[in-house]
Amino acid sequence: MRVIMILCIGCAVWPLVHAADESPSTVADAVTLGARVAALEARVSELEAKQAPKTAAAVKPVLEIHTEEWCAPCKVLKADIAAAGELPVEIRYVKFSGQVPAFRWVDSSGKQVTRTGYARGTLQTIVSEVLK
Numbered sequence: 001m002r003v004i005m006i007l008c009i010g011c012a013v014w015p016l017v018h019a020a021d022e023s024p025s026t027v028a029d030a031v032t033l034g035a036r037v038a039a040l041e042a043r044v045s046e047l048e049a050k051q052a053p054k055t056a057a058a059v060k061p062v063l064e065i066h067t068e069e070w071c072a073p074c075k076v077l078k079a080d081i082a083a084a085g086e087l088p089v090e091i092r093y094v095k096f097s098g099q100v101p102a103f104r105w106v107d108s109s110g111k112q113v114t115r116t117g118y119a120r121g122t123l124q125t126i127v128s129e130v131l132k
Contacts, residue, residue, distance in 0.1 A: 063089045063130050064104040066096040073118040074101050080123045089130050105130045 067074035081091060089105075096102070103115045103126060115126065 060088065060090045061105060061130050062092055064092045064094050066094045066102045066104065068096060068101065071101045076120050077118045080120060084123060087127055089127055108132060
C-alpha cells in the first residue's frame with residue numbers, strides 16, 4: 001500500500017519538479033509564446049484604434065423628420081439642411097401617412113419628444129434641442 005502511495009505522489013510531483021527545467025525547447029516555447037502574445041496585443045490595439053472613429057460617429061443623436069413630398073414646410077427644411085452641411089445629429093427622413101409633419105427624437109432622459117411645424121431659420125434651434 002505504501003509503495004502505491006509513494007508511486008502516486010512521485011507521479012504527481014515528477015512533472016512539477018521537471019517543469020522548472022529550462023531546456024532550450026522550454027525557453028524557446030516561452031519566447032515564442034511571449035512574442036505571439038505581444039503581436040496579438042499590438043493587433044488588438046490597432047483594431048481598437050480603427051474602430052474609435054466609428055464608435056464616435058455612431059453616438060450622434062437621431063432626428064427623425066416625418067415628411068411627405070407635398071409638404072411645403074418640409075421642402076424648406078430640406079433646403080435648410082442641405083445648406084447647413086454637416087450637422088451634429090443624424091437625420092432620418094420618415095414618410096408619414098395621415099399625420100401632421102413632425103420632428104421626433106429621444107432626449108437625454110430617454111423620453112420621445114415630438115415637435116411640429118417648421119419656419120425658415122429655426123434649424124439650429126431644433127438641433128440644439130436634440131443635443132440637450
